[in-house]
Amino acid sequence: MNEDGNDTPRPLGEVPEFRRIRSGPLPPHQNIPPRRRAPADQLPWLPSAAARRRRAALLLCGFLSAVVLLVSGSSWAVTGWLSDQLHRYDVFTGLLDENRPPASQGALNFLVIGSDDRSGLDSRQRSELGVGNVEGRRSDTMMLVHLNHQREHITVVGIPRDSWVRIPGHGPDKINAAYSLGGPQLAVQTVEAATGVRIDHYVEIDFTGFVEVVDTLGGITVCLPEAIHDEKAHLSLEAGTHRLQGTQALAFARTRKSPHGDLDRIDRQQQVLAALLDEALNAQILSDPARLAQFVETALGSITVDDTLDTAALIQLGTQLRSLGLDDVTFTQVPVDRIDFWTPSGEVAVTWHEQHATELFTAIAADRPIPQPQSAEDSALPSPDEVTVEVYNGTTIPGLGAQVRVELLESGFQVPESAGNWPQQDLAETLVRYSPEREDAATLLVESIPGARAEVDPGLGGRVQVIAGVNHTGVAVPAHAASPIAEQPVDVGGRETVHTRTAAENVCR
Structure with missing residues (x-):
């Protein structure tokens, strides 16, 4: 109920009367x-x-x-x-x-x-x-x-x-x-x-x-x-x-x-x-x-x-x-x-x-x-728009690679190429492959893709790959690393x- 008196009492249900137990000893x-x-x-x-x-x-x-x-x-x-x-x-x-x-x-x-x-x-x-x-x-x-x-x-x-x-x-x-x-x-x-x-x-x-x-x-x-x-x-x-x-x-x-x-x-x-x-x-x-x-x-x-x-x-x-x-x-x-x-x-x-x-x-x-909350200065992770990813389908599920690419794009990651098929088609877990200098990007991706695991490959030369596995359920970027989105959010005063x-x-x- 606000001071404007706009709210009205709810008709549903009876509010039980308070049972107050009082006694009066001396102060x-x-x-x-x-x-x-x-x-x-x-x-x-x-x-x-x-x-x-x-x-x-x-x-x-x-x-x-x-x-x-x-x-x-x-x-x-x-x-x-x-x-x-x-x-x-x-x-x-x-x-x-x-x-x-x-x-x-x-x-x-x-x-x-x-x-x-x-x-x-x-x-x-x-x-x-x-x-x-x-x-x-x-x-x-x-x-x-x-x-x-x-x-x-x-x-x-x-x-x-x-x-x-x-x-x-x-x-x-x-x-x-x-x-x-x-x-x-x-x-x-x-x-x-x-x-x-x-x-x-x-x-x-x-x-x-x-x-x-x-x-x-x-x-x-x-x-x-x-x-x-x-x-x-x-x-x-x-x-x-x-x-x-x-x-x-x-x-x-x-x-x-x-x-x-x-x-x-x-x-x-x-x-x-x-x-x-x-x-x-x-x-x-x-x-x-x-x-x-x-x-x-x-x-x-x-x-x-x-x-x-x-x-x-x-x-x-x-x-x-x-x-x-x-x-x-x-x-x-x-x-x-x-x-x-x-x-x-x-x-x-x-x-x-x-x-x-x-x-x-x-x-x-x-x-x-x-x-x-973790400030930008405290975070060692890049934002999604700073990470370029190659996407592959490591399963026999049709269209899974394309689905993962769309989810990564919607989450702010850079995925310039269409999804391809990985040579191995029986991956149970989604795999994030990365070169040593891109460990920060791989960490962000692993945190953003439930059930994913990381695998380092020195031969990737600065590239990062996501190979979708059978356990893939979606992409959810941690709030502290999320990129600004195009739609203007409602101002809630930092709450x-x-x-x-x-x-x-x-x-x-």
Whole structure:
């Protein structure tokens, strides 16, 4: 749902009502456990200021940021009280293991949803927030947050809400439709099916919760490379540095009034996330019990999590994350290849770059570092238009040589001569023959032709040959070596490949 109010609720299916389990223990400053004597200027239930800073951790929790301050080790009472402020929903019951990606070995993956539910807002509040009047609930923001098995790094992947994916049981649709069609469970199923990454926990926050979190922290600082003016969102900011309070921060994070729409929106959301982290870690909330209580009630009272994220899980997570800082949080977004894909229903959607998105999610599922794009300076391979190839048919399959020639030409290689027949007609594997000085060209061809193998021949005198074998399936040039094509690609602002920034780099200084 965008701020223009153009999306309409999906009629299919009923969204199950949230089952919220609440309890009301006293805040920690009203139920202080006995401790050893402390200096006069230090509250008896708190560790030292240095220890408090070390033990502040990141609780994955919400809209845009997915991260707020968690008191990880002050006491069981504190963490239990934090846990009891959260709403809980049974997300994973009924999801069959055989239909889900395999569980990761030690890592944790959170699906973080920002809901556009307006049911608790009256007309005046909706107008003030600039969120429109459309009824129903949709996932306004979606992030996949990965904690590596060593708990020393967090990766936040922004997922464009207009991503064109297959929704289990409903067919192709925009990814944010999953939430409106089947609530958190279908949202989890859809993300798992699209990414191949097993979701371990679910976190959701609504509009008002985000605004109140920002206001409780005293606002956030953001930097704009260019002005943004969005009348419907009540946002007018010139280029430069701005201090935003909650309502403005929400408008800043949600507006799509920029050249690349949803993709720029994800960039701004990640800047907001970094700013929230920075404010939370520097706000000295732990030094003021009343302010801590206000922050927790504000931040966590608007958050829904899966029912497996209980007090024990929060304590363990907080303890494990106590040493993380801004440099240990990395932001990226799903690589895309089109932002103007016309769907069968006449809507505009976003499609992912198949190869790079697969590489990104494969790395996350395997708990490996995110692969970085290889620059032209780093690549030792030539581009296809720098490689001239001779093509031969090494099988009895009629026309296979001509087919391979066409595929190589379409991929940008130079193939000036028609395909010939190789003396040997029983090749099982496609063969790439090359002279020693053209090893780089042979490497590119082997990477571009699945199942091909290389064979050096000093007598070729600078030539390169491709002899098609029975196993030939096609030609696919690696993205980092692809030649520019004649058709002008859609400008997606450099989002075709994976690019990362740390939270420290995203913070406006």
